[in-house]
Amino acid sequence: MHIPDGYLGPQTYGTLYGVMLPIWYWASRKVKETLKSKQAPLLALASAFSFVIMMFNVPAPGGSTGHAVGGALIAIVLGPWQALMAITVALVIQSLLFGDGGVTAIGANCFNMAFVMPFTAYLFYWMIRGNADASSKRSLIAGFIAGYVSLNIAAILTAVEFGIQPFIARGADGAPLYCPYPLSVTVPVMAFEHLLVFGWIEGAVTSLVLSYISRTEPDLIAVGIKLKRLWVGLAFLIILTPLGLIAQGTAWGEWSAEELKKILGFIPEGIGRLEGIWIAMFGGYNMQGWEGQLMSAAGYILSAFIGVAVIAGAAFIFGRLLSACPVRKSSHQEQVSSLSLRAKLSNVVKEGE
Secondary structure (H helix, E strand, C coil), X not given: CCCCCCCCCHHHHHHHHHHHHHHHHHHHHHHHHHCCHHHHHHHHHHHHHHXXXXXXXXXXXXXXXXXXXXXXXXXXXXXXXXXXXXXXXXXXXXXXXXXXXXXXXXXXXXXXXXXXXXXXXXXXXXXXXXXXXXXXXXXXXXXXXXXXXXXXXXXXXXXXXXXXXXXHCECCCCCECCCCCCHHHHHHHHHHHHHHHHHHHHHHHHHHHHHHHHHHCCCCCCXXXXXXXXXXXXXXXXXXXXXXXXXXXCCCCCCCHHHHHHHHXXXXXXXXXXXXXXXXXXXXXXXXXXXXXXXXXXXXXXXXXXXXXXXXXXXXXXXXXXXXXXXXXCHHHHHHXXXXXXXXXXXXXXXXX
16 A cells, blocks of 8 residues: 555645645644653554564465555554554655655555554444453454454555546546556455455454453553563564565555556556656665575565664654643633632632631
8 A cells, every 4th residue: 555656646645745744733732742751662662563564565366465554553552643643654764765655655655544544443443342341352353343444444545546547647648647547446456455355464463462462561551661572572573574575466556667567568657757756775675786585585674673773763752752842732721720720829828827
């Protein structure tokens, strides 16, 4: 679901940047209100987890690949606003450092995976869980459904963004300028893959990790929590990331210009023009010149460690900065605080008399 550069025209990616800017601003305010300074490492861990879990590519029918996002899990554990910011950090670093997702499409990718997915998951989880205990079977089932449904909704939105391109952007010769496939192709293909394969993976990851957390870290969001075991678990996942290289093929809608030319016989003008707009330092999660299966696996692991270090560091600094900033109260809140203070002073005076 990482939309590359050139697959969306400016009408679409510009609009989604415009949608995300106020959402990011409001999210920063919400996180500032709820995040305590000692919880910044938890935000860093969540962002790093999302990055790592997206490196585990899984094959799908037809030769395509895909992955989980971790958006449902993070939303359930931290809340949707914190999840939005954690996944945004992961997606931005993925794009800039590893070339996974286009820089022009950051707004679109964040809208689908960092905004819609966590909020949808959070809604479904609490609707299904209700007042059940966090470690109950009902809670775990709710987590699975939340992951499954939210990933599929995000995938359908991605398919719609792809599919409208041939209708809104064509050249003088009638050829599509950006994504060449219409809605009649993009929606069924994306829906099929995610309903059949990737949604189940997202649901399973969400339910299994929730089960682990409920047994080992029941007070996960408490201030001063020790996250050592969870970081160790993440390090273990990093070592296993080369399993993501086993899946052959390219995720649907993420082909390079050359791959698309082999499929279509031509390269849409927008894709050819925008594909090289940003050159990532570790493109394809590998080191330059590291060839062969063994070296590719080593490069994949090293990329994972680099990505986790950068993403966790960025999320941690961001969390600490937000938690350190004073929350500006609204005029109503200030009025309530003032009245409360006056009441307390009045009680002190009366006790003194």
